[in-house]
Amino acid sequence: MPSTERKTRTIRLGYVARVEGEVALQLTMRGGRVSDLKLKIFEPPRFFEAFLRGRESREVPDLVARICGICPVAYQMSAVHALEAMFGVSVDPAVRMLRRLYYCGEWIESHALHVHMLAAPDFLGCESIFTMAERNREAVERGLRIKKTGNAIVALLGGRSVHPVGTCVGGFTRAPRRQELAALREDLKRARDDVLECLKWVAGFDLPDRSGDIEFVSLRHPDEYPMNEGRIVSSKGIDAPADSFDELFEEHQVSYSNALHAKVRGRGAYFVGPLARVNLNFDRLGAEVASAAADTGIPWPNSNPYTSIVARAVEMLYAVHEALRIIDAYDPPGTPHADFSPRAATGRAITEAPRGALYHFYETDDAGLIRRARIVPPTSQNQAQIEADLRGLAPQLLDRTHAEATRMCEMAIRNYDPCISCSTHFLRLRIERE
Amino acid sequence: MKKPRLAVFKFASCDGCQLQFLNAEDEILALGRLVDVVYFPEARGRMLAGPYDIAFVEGSVATPEDARRVVQVREESRFLVTIGACATAGGIQALRNWDDLDRYKSAVYPSPEFIAALSTSTPISEHVRVDYEIWGCPVDKRELLTVVRSLLSGAPPTLPSYSVCMECKRRGNVCVVVAKGEPCLGPVTRTGCGALCPAMNRGCYGCFGPADDQNMRSFARLLTSQGLSPEESIRRLRGINGYVRPWREAVDAINGKKNQDD
Numbered sequence: 001m002p003s004t005e006r007k008t009r010t011i012r013l014g015y016v017a018r019v020e021g022e023v024a025l026q027l028t029m030r031g032g033r034v035s036d037l038k039l040k041i042f043e044p045p046r047f048f049e050a051f052l053r054g055r056e057s058r059e060v061p062d063l064v065a066r067i068c069g070i071c072p073v074a075y076q077m078s079a080v081h082a083l084e085a086m087f088g089v090s091v092d093p094a095v096r097m098l099r100r101l102y103y104c105g106e107w108i109e110s111h112a113l114h115v116h117m118l119a120a121p122d123f124l125g126c127e128s129i130f131t132m133a134e135r136n137r138e139a140v141e142r143g144l145r146i147k148k149t150g151n152a153i154v155a156l157l158g159g160r161s162v163h164p165v166g167t168c169v170g171g172f173t174r175a176p177r178r179q180e181l182a183a184l185r186e187d188l189k190r191a192r193d194d195v196l197e198c199l200k201w202v203a204g205f206d207l208p209d210r211s212g213d214i215e216f217v218s219l220r221h222p223d224e225y226p227m228n229e230g231r232i233v234s235s236k237g238i239d240a241p242a243d244s245f246d247e248l249f250e251e252h253q254v255s256y257s258n259a260l261h262a263k264v265r266g267r268g269a270y271f272v273g274p275l276a277r278v279n280l281n282f283d284r285l286g287a288e289v290a291s292a293a294a295d296t297g298i299p300w301p302n303s304n305p306y307t308s309i310v311a312r313a314v315e316m317l318y319a320v321h322e323a324l325r326i327i328d329a330y331d332p333p334g335t336p337h338a339d340f341s342p343r344a345a346t347g348r349a350i351t352e353a354p355r356g357a358l359y360h361f362y363e364t365d366d367a368g369l370i371r372r373a374r375i376v377p378p379t380s381q382n383q384a385q386i387e388a389d390l391r392g393l394a395p396q397l398l399d400r401t402h403a404e405a406t407r408m409c410e411m412a413i414r415n416y417d418p419c420i421s422c423s424t425h426f427l428r429l430r431i432e433r434e
Numbered sequence: 435m436k437k438p439r440l441a442v443f444k445f446a447s448c449d450g451c452q453l454q455f456l457n458a459e460d461e462i463l464a465l466g467r468l469v470d471v472v473y474f475p476e477a478r479g480r481m482l483a484g485p486y487d488i489a490f491v492e493g494s495v496a497t498p499e500d501a502r503r504v505v506q507v508r509e510e511s512r513f514l515v516t517i518g519a520c521a522t523a524g525g526i527q528a529l530r531n532w533d534d535l536d537r538y539k540s541a542v543y544p545s546p547e548f549i550a551a552l553s554t555s556t557p558i559s560e561h562v563r564v565d566y567e568i569w570g571c572p573v574d575k576r577e578l579l580t581v582v583r584s585l586l587s588g589a590p591p592t593l594p595s596y597s598v599c600m601e602c603k604r605r606g607n608v609c610v611v612v613a614k615g616e617p618c619l620g621p622v623t624r625t626g627c628g629a630l631c632p633a634m635n636r637g638c639y640g641c642f643g644p645a646d647d648q649n650m651r652s653f654a655r656l657l658t659s660q661g662l663s664p665e666e667s668i669r670r671l672r673g674i675n676g677y678v679r680p681w682r683e684a685v686d687a688i689n690g691k692k693n694q695d696d
Contacts, residue, residue, distance in 0.1 A: 022444065022475075042499075043446075044445065044446035044493075044496045044497045044500060044551065045496075045539075045542065045543075045549055045551055046446055046496070046525075046526070046527035046555075047527065047530055047538045047539070047541070047542055047551075048542075049541055049542045050530070050533070050537070050538040050539075050541035050542055051526070051527070051529035051530060051533070051538070053541070055669065056666075056669060059669070059673075062639060062673075062674075063526065063673075066448050066450075066525075066526045066571065066674070067448060068448050068449070068450075069447075069448040069449045069450020069451065069452075069453045069572060070449060070450070070453060072448075072450070113453075113456060117456055117477060118476075121479065127478050127479045127480060128471065128474075128477050128478035128479065129456075129462070129466075129477065130463075130466035130471055130477075130478070133463050133466065140463070141463075144459040144460075144462070144463075145459070147457075147459055148459040148460075151457060151459075158634075159630040159631070159633065159634045160572075160627070160630060161457060162450040162451075162453060162454065162457070162572040163450060163571060163572055163641070165630055165631050165634050165636065165639075166634045168636075173631075173634045173635045173636040174634045174635040174636075252544070253543055253544045253545050253548065254548075255545070255548045256548075260543070336635075407479075410479075419449075
């Protein structure tokens with residue numbers, strides 16, 4: 001037997017750095033092939049679905065926001081859409097547009113954070129944004145400006161950017177005046193230029209090419225780039241109403257992780273997030289954004305997970321354009337929120353969180369108290385796909401140094417901008433050779 | 435002069451409080467010049483070993499492993515500062531403290547036996563000595579930077595601990611209790627948010643924890659006089675900071691009264 005056949009190498013990343021939450025990786029290879037691979041989410045479970053039981057419907061947006069400090073708006077949006085469907089609430093069209101603006105703010109803030117603070121240091125050989133600022137001051141300052149503009153949108157509509165307080169079932173607790181929104185215009189116009197620069201910058205990074213056979217999944221809306229509404233579609237032919245999530249996908253538990261894994265029923269892993277959305281909704285980006293995306297030279301759609309960082313920049317550009325459009329057309333709603341009468345019902349909703357489709361299910365009793373809740377965040381949906389990508393990467397790790405192997409695994413994981421706090425920051429890599 | 439070594443640790447939490455460092459877009463690069471950020475998994479690639487001059491701790495203690503880890507963090511840190519409701523009061527996940535962990539596990543996981551968790555979620559101060567606490571869910575960016583500034587200049591940080599009502603009056607908000615009869619935790623909640631909820635036309639829900647000098651007995655009566663049932667009053671108090679002692683005791687008082695009436 002050739003010696004390589006017996007060679008076993010185990011890679012353990014005790015924590016993955018520059019991701020949001022706590023995750024470790026264990027990878028064992030025998031004879032150049034993966035014999036075992038486990039992405040372990042050891043983020044302490046916080047049991048949201050358990051303590052939501054018995055709470056009032058109106059409390060849900062404030063409670064589920066606490067699942068994630070980076071994308072609280074997403075949790076609030078999926079929750080209010082599900083509850084409004086259950087209680088037969090229809091929201092004012094102006095409220096609908098404000099929610100879209102709210103999501104634009106969160107996408108800008110979250111994508112800018114990931115692109116500049118979490119992912120870019122990899123491509124520039126830096127440890128963090130602090131060291132990156134020494135050599136790439138201009139890009140860092142540009143990134144901070146973009147991020148600040150996103151945060152300002154969320155703070156205007158919600159009172160603050162982390163765990164905003166303005167969301168309620170039926171709309172907002174307070175609707176902004178026209179001139180308050182108009183005050184964001186100058187910063188957004190500057191952000192539009194900044195994001196264009198950022199898009200060229202990230203498209204110029206040395207992106208590895210590991211295109212694979214991947215099923216991309218996102219919402220799709222008849223006229224808009226998807227945020228709060230749409231059908232579920234996939235690159236392998238899914239096209240179904242959003243409330244059929246449970247029929248399309250299944251979750252299962254693995255012994256080594258605190259987050260549940262998700263799969264397409266009868267098929268396997270799938271990919272949600274910015275790259276999935278751009279791939280499946282390129283024709284909804286609008287001419288200007290689509291042309292900027294095409295100018296990067298990257299083909300859309302594509303199945304290379306490493307282009308995710310560019311997809312994020314494309315979405316930032318879309319969100320800035322969309323925010324400006326909404327602000328210019330804004331006419332305040334008659335009342336900031338519709339009243340609702342809670343009742344016994346079940347309901348579900350999917351909205352597009354920065355990291356991908358976020359599914360909520362609720363069941364209430366006669367008084368509107370939550371009887372059951374189920375929340376499927378994007379990161380747990382991506383887990384199986386992340387493992388598949390790492391399995392594909394593994395043969396290239398065999399002869400790498402520990403530091404290189406760690407960096408390559410972390411980059412493969414960071415393509416998904418995994419938010420581990422949600423799924424229930426870190427990769428400590430241990431490589432073992434027998 | 436050698437730069438102070440700053441660390442940010444995470445326990446059971448949503449990452450929102452440590453995110454406030456990264457949300458300080460105008461100040462973060464200056465911060466990077468004043469201190470060496472040597473341990474901050476969300477923001478840098480390699481973590482450096484202690485000792486640390488200032489350790490910020492986010493999150494509550496909710497797993498056996500974290501109960502061990504927090505002791506080590508304390509040993510390695512000159513100043514240990516908790517950031518946010520989870521680290522300071524146990525957080526929203528402390529709602530499990532009134533329930534049965536096995537019931538909780540099986541509500542979420544098909545195979546609960548794989549999950550290692552403590553039956554309670556507790557604040558850092560129940561485990562180790564804490565030097566300073568910053569309240570809020572999330573902490574306020576300005577308060578966070580105030581504490582950093584004080585510690586760097588060798589002054590003990592002080593943050594206001596009076597009630598949201600004071601701030602609310604200064605901001606010129608219309609009182610939601612008086613004008614709309616809306617239940618509001620402002621009278622018993624610590625300031626720091628800028629009286630955000632009343633400014634957004636709604637009652638405060640207590641995410642900055644208890645103010646000094648609150649009268650919980652009288653406040654519990656106020657809630658019921660506004661027409662809230664005992665159960666509704668309890669839910670108001672048993673939220674983001676529900677495990678904190680004065681609010682826990684107020685709930686016990688409401689429960690006691692309820693049992694008397696029954």
